Amino acid sequence: MNPVALTLLSIAAAVLAAAILLALFTAWTARKVEAALPPKGRWIEAGLARLHVSEAGPDGAPPIVMIHGLAGQSSHYTYGVVPRLEERFRTVALDRPGSGYSPRDANAPADLRVQADAVAALIDALGLGRPLVVGHSLGGAIALALALDHPDKVAGLALLAPLTHMQDAPPAVFKGLTIQSPLLRSLVAWTLMLPASIKNSKATLAQVFGPNPVPKDFATRGGGLLGLRPTAFIGASRDLQALPDALPSQVARYRSLSVPVHVLYGRDDRILDWNNNGQALVDKAPNASLTLIDGGHMLPVTHPQQCADFIAEVARACAGAMGGAPQTAAR
Numbered sequence: 084m085n086p087v088a089l090t091l092l093s094i095a096a097a098v099l100a101a102a103i104l105l106a107l108f109t110a111w112t113a114r115k116v117e118a119a120l121p122p123k124g125r126w127i128e129a130g131l132a133r134l135h136v137s138e139a140g141p142d143g144a145p146p147i148v149m150i151h152g153l154a155g156q157s158s159h160y161t162y163g164v165v166p167r168l169e170e171r172f173r174t175v176a177l178d179r180p181g182s183g184y185s186p187r188d189a190n191a192p193a194d195l196r197v198q199a200d201a202v203a204a205l206i207d208a209l210g211l212g213r214p215l216v217v218g219h220s221l222g223g224a225i226a227l228a229l230a231l232d233h234p235d236k237v238a239g240l241a242l243l244a245p246l247t248h249m250q251d252a253p254p255a256v257f258k259g260l261t262i263q264s265p266l267l268r269s270l271v272a273w274t275l276m277l278p279a280s281i282k283n284s285k286a287t288l289a290q291v292f293g294p295n296p297v298p299k300d301f302a303t304r305g306g307g308l309l310g311l312r313p314t315a316f317i318g319a320s321r322d323l324q325a326l327p328d329a330l331p332s333q334v335a336r337y338r339s340l341s342v343p344v345h346v347l348y349g350r351d352d353r354i355l356d357w358n359n360n361g362q363a364l365v366d367k368a369p370n371a372s373l374t375l376i377d378g379g380h381m382l383p384v385t386h387p388q389q390c391a392d393f394i395a396e397v398a399r400a401c402a403g404a405m406g407g408a409p410q411t412a413a414r
Contacts, residue, residue, distance in 0.1 A: 105274040112277055113312040120308055122184040124157070124176075130204030131191065135184035136177045137161050139169035145398055145405045146211040149176040150202065152220025152246075153257065154319040156183030158306030159219065162298075163387025168394060175209060177202070179225070181318025183309060189265070193321040194329040199228035206236045212406045213238040215398050219383055220355065221246050221322060227364075228333055230342050239343040239401035241394045243382045244352055247337075247364040249330050253323060254354050256290045260320040268320050272313035280311055294351050295378055295385040305384055337367040342404075344371040345397045347390065349378030 124137035137157045147168065149160045157176035165174050179198055181187035191197070202225065206214060215238050218226030223245020230237045253261060259279065262268040280287075288297045288307075301307045309315055346364060348357035357375060365371040374393065378386050398405065 102270075102274050105278070109273050109277045109313055113314075116308045116311055120303065120306060123161075124184075126185075127205055127208050129201050129208055132180045132201035132204070133186055134177050134180070134201060134205055136175055136205070136209075137165075138173070138175050139165050140171070140173040142173060144171065144173040145402065146173045146175065146209075146214035147217060147394065147398065148202065148206065148211065148214045149174065149217045150219070150222035150225050151176075151179060151182065152222045153322055154182075154260075154310055154315065155219070155222075156306050156309055158183075158304070158309075159381075159383050160217075162301075162305045162384050164383050164390050164394070167387060167391035171395065172398065173211075175205070175211070175214070177205060179222070179318075179322075181321060182315065183306070186314075187318060187321075193318075193325040195225055195228040195325070195333060196232060196329065198225045199232055202226075202229050203233040203236050206233075212236075213404055215239050215241060215394070215401055215405055217241045217243065217394055218245055219243040220380065223247065224326075224330060224333070227337070227340070227344075228329075230340055230344070231333065231336050234341045237342050238404035238406075239397055240345065241397040242344065242346045242364075243390055243393075244348055244355055244357075244380050245346060245360060245364070246330075246355055247360045248334055249327065250355075250359075254290070256287045256354075257319075257323060260316070260323045262320055263324060268317055269313075272316040272320075276313060276316045277311055290353055291379075292381045292385060293353050293379050295381065298384060301384060334367070337364060338369065340368045340370070342370070343397070343401060344368050345393070345400075346371065346373045347382065347393045348373065348375055349380060349382055349386075350375050351378060352380045354380040 124135050127134050151159045156178045160176040168174055178185035216226045223242040226240050346361045348361040361373045365373045383390050
């Protein structure tokens with residue numbers, strides 16, 4: 084074998100060995116994370132989806148369904164918002180398909196309407212009637228899709244820093260999720276994603292949370308470590324990839340929203356601009372309002388009391404429409 088071929092073969096072998104070692108390290112880390120942060124809820128068959136949900140509060144209390152954002156999971160709500168509401172409301176915080184502990188089949192669509200259909204099926208499965216629906220960030224876009232496609236299952240919307248309109252480009256911290264090839268996405272998820280996430284974690288969290296500090300226990304109590312699993316990367320990437328084909332057509336329907344829409348935004352949000360997403364939605368949607376506070380993007384974690392107060396106020400405004408469940412499903 085000539086020296087050039089031998090050199091190329093050696094490089095290929097080294098790359099393959101490195102990829103195998105990274106994959107083994109990723110698998111080991113994922114197991115350690117799941118052992119440290121096991122699922123605390125239960126799984127519900129919701130149409131074509133199987134959703135992991137965390138429930139709190141008394142049966143028969145006014146129901147609230149909570150939808151998290153991109154690369155998040157239900158712990159973003161259970162961190163501080165749910166404990167402030169659970170004495171007065173029945174709260175259901177879900178892991179969206181492909182997020183947290185909710186699986187998503189590789190061939191299942193990730194677009195907004197399909198995810199909204201899963202939430203509608205969950206509302207039926209739990210016998211919630213017409214709950215108040217809370218959506219944070221991307222969860223806000225899904226909550227809006229739910230209200231547009233299933234208005235009979237929504238008493239009102241309480242949106243926290245919601246994504247409502249397409250941006251020219253994704254925020255810099257999410258550019259790693261823009262891989263379009265499923266094969267390359269999986270390869271990156273099982274090799275390069277984990278070391279890159281560890282290396283860039285401080286800068287990424289500073290951008291997502293800023294200007295607010297990152298709580299010291301966010302990695303555990305807030306579920307942040309769950310984002311180190313390859314399934315989380317793949318799920319978030321597919322969510323992001325599905326937006327261009329779904330969100331523009333949804334924007335065109337905002338004037339037909341038939342339920343009250345209330346929006347809470349941080350003036351200093353570094354991920355989504357409040358004017359381009361909050362005010363722009365309110366300008367289109369009937370019966371919509373916008374409240375601004377000092378803060379960044381991760382309001383459910385950094386401002387749990389203000390979020391809980393906002394949600395409770397919206398619930399009071401929608402009290403006449405909330406609930407109406409035929410029979411509360413057993414937990």
